[in-house]
Amino acid sequence: MLSLLISVMTAAAQGIVIEVPGSADVPLAAPKPQLPAGSPQREADMVWNAMWTDLDQSGFFRMQDPAGYLEKGKGVEPGDFDFQPWTTIKASVLVKTRLYPAGHASCGADDKICADVYAYYVPTGEELLSTRFRGKADDARHLGHGIANAVLEAATGTPGTFGSRLAAVGSQNGNKEIYLLDMDGMGVTPVTRNGAINLSPAWSPDGGSIAWTSYKKANPDLYVKDLRTGRTRVISNVRGVNTSPTFSPDGRKVALARSEGGDADIYEVDARTGELVKQITRGGGIDVSPVYLPDGSGMLFASERGGGSQIYLQRGGEAKRVSFVGDFNIDPVVSPDGSKVAWVGRAAGGFDIFVSDVDGTNAIRITQDTGDNEDPTWSPDGRYLVFSSTRTGRSELWLSTADGRHQRQITRTGGWTQPTFR
Amino acid sequence: MSNAQGALSRDKQPLWLHFAVSFVAHVGAIVFMLLLSFVGGRCSSTEPIIQDSLEVSVVSLPRSKTNVPDKATRAAVRQGTDAQQPAPEPPPVESDLAFQQDQPKPVPGPTDADRRRREAELARMERERLMEDLMAADGPVDRDATDPNSDSDVGINVNGRGTSKADPEYVAWVGKVQKLMMANFHPLSAITSKNPGLKARVLLVVDPTSGQITRRTVQTSSGIPAFDAAATRAVDQVGTIPLPPDAWLPLLASGLAIDFTPP
Numbered sequence: 001m002l003s004l005l006i007s008v009m010t011a012a013a014q015g016i017v018i019e020v021p022g023s024a025d026v027p028l029a030a031p032k033p034q035l036p037a038g039s040p041q042r043e044a045d046m047v048w049n050a051m052w053t054d055l056d057q058s059g060f061f062r063m064q065d066p067a068g069y070l071e072k073g074k075g076v077e078p079g080d081f082d083f084q085p086w087t088t089i090k091a092s093v094l095v096k097t098r099l100y101p102a103g104h105a106s107c108g109a110d111d112k113i114c115a116d117v118y119a120y121y122v123p124t125g126e127e128l129l130s131t132r133f134r135g136k137a138d139d140a141r142h143l144g145h146g147i148a149n150a151v152l153e154a155a156t157g158t159p160g161t162f163g164s165r166l167a168a169v170g171s172q173n174g175n176k177e178i179y180l181l182d183m184d185g186m187g188v189t190p191v192t193r194n195g196a197i198n199l200s201p202a203w204s205p206d207g208g209s210i211a212w213t214s215y216k217k218a219n220p221d222l223y224v225k226d227l228r229t230g231r232t233r234v235i236s237n238v239r240g241v242n243t244s245p246t247f248s249p250d251g252r253k254v255a256l257a258r259s260e261g262g263d264a265d266i267y268e269v270d271a272r273t274g275e276l277v278k279q280i281t282r283g284g285g286i287d288v289s290p291v292y293l294p295d296g297s298g299m300l301f302a303s304e305r306g307g308g309s310q311i312y313l314q315r316g317g318e319a320k321r322v323s324f325v326g327d328f329n330i331d332p333v334v335s336p337d338g339s340k341v342a343w344v345g346r347a348a349g350g351f352d353i354f355v356s357d358v359d360g361t362n363a364i365r366i367t368q369d370t371g372d373n374e375d376p377t378w379s380p381d382g383r384y385l386v387f388s389s390t391r392t393g394r395s396e397l398w399l400s401t402a403d404g405r406h407q408r409q410i411t412r413t414g415g416w417t418q419p420t421f422r
Numbered sequence: 423m424s425n426a427q428g429a430l431s432r433d434k435q436p437l438w439l440h441f442a443v444s445f446v447a448h449v450g451a452i453v454f455m456l457l458l459s460f461v462g463g464r465c466s467s468t469e470p471i472i473q474d475s476l477e478v479s480v481v482s483l484p485r486s487k488t489n490v491p492d493k494a495t496r497a498a499v500r501q502g503t504d505a506q507q508p509a510p511e512p513p514p515v516e517s518d519l520a521f522q523q524d525q526p527k528p529v530p531g532p533t534d535a536d537r538r539r540r541e542a543e544l545a546r547m548e549r550e551r552l553m554e555d556l557m558a559a560d561g562p563v564d565r566d567a568t569d570p571n572s573d574s575d576v577g578i579n580v581n582g583r584g585t586s587k588a589d590p591e592y593v594a595w596v597g598k599v600q601k602l603m604m605a606n607f608h609p610l611s612a613i614t615s616k617n618p619g620l621k622a623r624v625l626l627v628v629d630p631t632s633g634q635i636t637r638r639t640v641q642t643s644s645g646i647p648a649f650d651a652a653a654t655r656a657v658d659q660v661g662t663i664p665l666p667p668d669a670w671l672p673l674l675a676s677g678l679a680i681d682f683t684p685p
Binding site for chain 1: 596599600603604605606607608609610611612614615616647648651652655656659666670673674675676677678679680681682683684685
């Protein structure tokens, strides 16, 4: 009988063969945190909501609605519960959390809250993560971001960057001001409150400073603000345009587009003093939106030197055009590893986000038929792009996986443009 | 010179004599043909049986080192009938005698003994097939015949119904099975990103009437238990698959292998 069974199964090698690649969206279940009796629910909700939103935005998981969970109130540690209810609902990853309020005996005597987090791979029951997280009680959301990053690392092998900060232009109060906000759209903090037009924010590599263009003295001048001290200084205020700043990888220089009586060209100035370091481009039409390659070996920028605006790569000698999609391409941004470039292209009357290798090859379109999509910026891990989009009728910030497959709205108040990741 | 004269002399025969000779010759030929037809009709009474066995069109495929055709094809050859039709009746021994008699006799149906004999014969053939396949599987296997992923487009042709992998119905069916399995196959990229060449082959036994997966086993492990577990769980969660086009059912009966790979 056994030999017959073996024969039957071996015979299948002669039959039909179908190849099945894995699905990218792993079903993930995450019941709300368990709490010791009498503990406040609010902090637990904040932790869970932040974690849930991050994992949902990650593009790696298909979040399973807690309303459909069959198990209620079982433990979180291995052996405290049965995997069958999670197998039944087809969960692949299970995240269980127990939260201790500040001052609880199991957490310590300080003002921190604790979360014991277990992640399991349901098909095998394997423990992927078992970690205690501690954080300030008044900053429970960041505890949730930390949990999400750890779960993402356990499932994908690479930690997440949720909780990263963005700088962006917000016009909710009628003026265009610079704000900081979390990657999930929460934690909005103002950088400027000058009542003027403020544009083009850029982070210093250490995250300690923001450079931007402001019309607060009528001329579009370039300012840098030290976020630790709050001090602001002008680093470029030639008569004309001083705009689209970007810090060099070592943080010592700022490249910008400025016009001194003619078309805008690319210049480098000292990030601290504003002294001219070098003029990068000269003549041949407007040159704007410079961005350094991460290794400092070159620079991308947009130029009208060939007629319509296109993206050019300058490494040492002459600039080489790298965008060939459509007749108008602007705002290049380089991925953190230097391998990819994202930019804005005009197609069928609207603006969309494109991504290609840094030399312009293998271009793909990230957005299509969804309003105007502009101002792309790469997440620190290179997995995501955040950009502004008018697809809802208002200009909001959206997060997309770098392949465009998974897109989520991250702001909901309208008036958001020009995001840039720290 | 003399031949020319003879020809001329025949040309000079009276016209009535020419027609008379021609008439006699034609009548004789017709009578001869009728006689031949009568005799031939008696002798050709067994032609349908022979013809049946010749109507089966078999394209033998290079499937293994022993060139063993698949089950359906072999059955068609041995039974001398269409593999797509219901199983044939046993050879009509007595009816052969009836063809030699002036008055045909009613042909009796197969007896229980006949059925038992036939079932025993089919079982024997099945055992032979399994052994042949087992032997063939030990050596290099040419999967072109049935692997939808191979470049080759050959397939068995049973009763004129091909099983080409380009058949839109087959392609659509493969797509449905892939979609079903993919929706339930979730290996973690923490594993697959470190092992890009992973592959686990799971063999399925599928009920050819309902599509229910009645048995599955990992034939070739990926070497990563979690990856294999994800594959077998996908099969378990799917449970039932749609049936392929009719022409592919015999091959489905031979087995369905799913090669699970990373995203």
